[in-house]
Amino acid sequence: MRDQLAKIKEEAVAALEAARDLEQLNEVRVKFLGKKGLLTGVLRGMGGLSAEERPVIGQLANEVRAYLEEQLETRQESLKSAGKESRLLVETIDVTLPGQPVVLGKMHPLTTVLEEIKDIFMGLGFTIEEGPEVETDYYNFEALNLPKDHPARDMQDSFYITAETLLRTHTSPVQPRTMERLAPRVPVKAIAPGKVYRRDDDATHSPMFHQVEGFIIDKGITFADLKGVLLTFVQQMFGADREIRLRPSFFPFTEPSAEVDVSCIMCNGAGCRVCSQTGWLEILGSGMMHPRVLEMSGYDPKEVTGFAFGMGVERIAMLKYGIDDLRLLFENDLRFLAQF
Ligand code: DAH
Numbered sequence: 298m299r300d301q302l303a304k305i306k307e308e309a310v311a312a313l314e315a316a317r318d319l320e321q322l323n324e325v326r327v328k329f330l331g332k333k334g335l336l337t338g339v340l341r342g343m344g345g346l347s348a349e350e351r352p353v354i355g356q357l358a359n360e361v362r363a364y365l366e367e368q369l370e371t372r373q374e375s376l377k378s379a380g381k382e383s384r385l386l387v388e389t390i391d392v393t394l395p396g397q398p399v400v401l402g403k404m405h406p407l408t409t410v411l412e413e414i415k416d417i418f419m420g421l422g423f424t425i426e427e428g429p430e431v432e433t434d435y436y437n438f439e440a441l442n443l444p445k446d447h448p449a450r451d452m453q454d455s456f457y458i459t460a461e462t463l464l465r466t467h468t469s470p471v472q473p474r475t476m477e478r479l480a481p482r483v484p485v486k487a488i489a490p491g492k493v494y495r496r497d498d499d500a501t502h503s504p505m506f507h508q509v510e511g512f513i514i515d516k517g518i519t520f521a522d523l524k525g526v527l528l529t530f531v532q533q534m535f536g537a538d539r540e541i542r543l544r545p546s547f548f549p550f551t552e553p554s555a556e557v558d559v560s561c562i563m564c565n566g567a568g569c570r571v572c573s574q575t576g577w578l579e580i581l582g583s584g585m586m587h588p589r590v591l592e593m594s595g596y597d598p599k600e601v602t603g604f605a606f607g608m609g610v611e612r613i614a615m616l617k618y619g620i621d622d623l624r625l626l627f628e629n630d631l632r633f634l635a636q637f
Pocket residue numbers: 466467468469510511548550551581582583584605606607608
């Protein structure tokens with residue numbers, strides 16, 4: 298039995314040495330030290346020993362077990378740390394690898410254009426005014442000389458909230474709101490950018506879109522001032538060689554009124570598909586502020602005059618970037634947006 302124990306010890310030590318990983322080590326443990334292992338098998342045979350020999354062999358067996366357990370533990374520790382080390386070797390960082398590209402976001406083309414419009418007018422000394430998107434009938438229509446049954450209201454078929462409130466159909470209501478606050482002080486020189494809403498939906502109209510309103514009130518403001526300011530704006534926005542053309546038009550809040558065209562930015566006025574062969578692109582409405590509009594909001598039209606204009610931001614962005622469907626601006630498809 299002594300020999301048996303010595304043999305088991307020797308074999309077990311060799312097997313522990315040979316184990317290449319924790320799994321193999323566990324197999325060795327089961328084989329030699331497990332409940333049905335070789336060591337236990339030897340102890341089972343102790344029944345046939347004499348009373349003197351039994352404790353001696355028993356103690357020897359315990360010593361062998363203790364020794365093997367200790368060896369097992371040591372081997373386990375060294376296998377564990379070897380595993381860690383080899384993983385560290387495999388996982389070291391290769392600083393020569395190219396980095397992961399960082400994808401930078403961009404401004405939405407509408408935001409870019411809106412910021413540009415604001416910059417140009419702030420450079421000309423305009424301040425920025427704001428008004429609510431849910432507007433009263435009074436400011437959206439009446440204070441702009443569009444009384445209740447005025448036919449011009451039809452052009453701005455609207456989203457009503459109640460009989461007297463609606464989603465504003467243009468940024469023009471910021472005119473009377475600003476005038477009421479400042480009257481009778483002059484000069485007033487402001488733009489009002491913001492969202493507006495109409496019941497329209499096709500390739501060139503969206504139920505929500507953006508406008509920038511602008512107006513100047515002072516003593517002695519004339520149509521020449523209007524023309525000068527708008528020409529400066531157009532040349533800064535579309536290029537120094539642009540020209541403008543004013544066509545007579547009608548708006549209830551201006552008299553006289555004019556549509557402003559810019560010489561076509563695609564063909565330079567020669568005539569092309571974009572300008573429908575006319576050489577001109579319509580970009581905004583404008584006019585001298587109607588005396589009644591000034592008067593209703595606290596200014597004396599015999600003392601001061603003013604001009605006003607309103608432009609669609611989407612339209613300007615479409616012209617500037619050659620976008621042919623306005624809905625692309627609102628679909629948020631990155632394949633489209635990433636081009637700007
Ligand atoms: N409010 C007009 C519209 O939405 C645009 C406009 C035209 C504004 C002439 C003006 C103006 O201030 O003078 O169609």
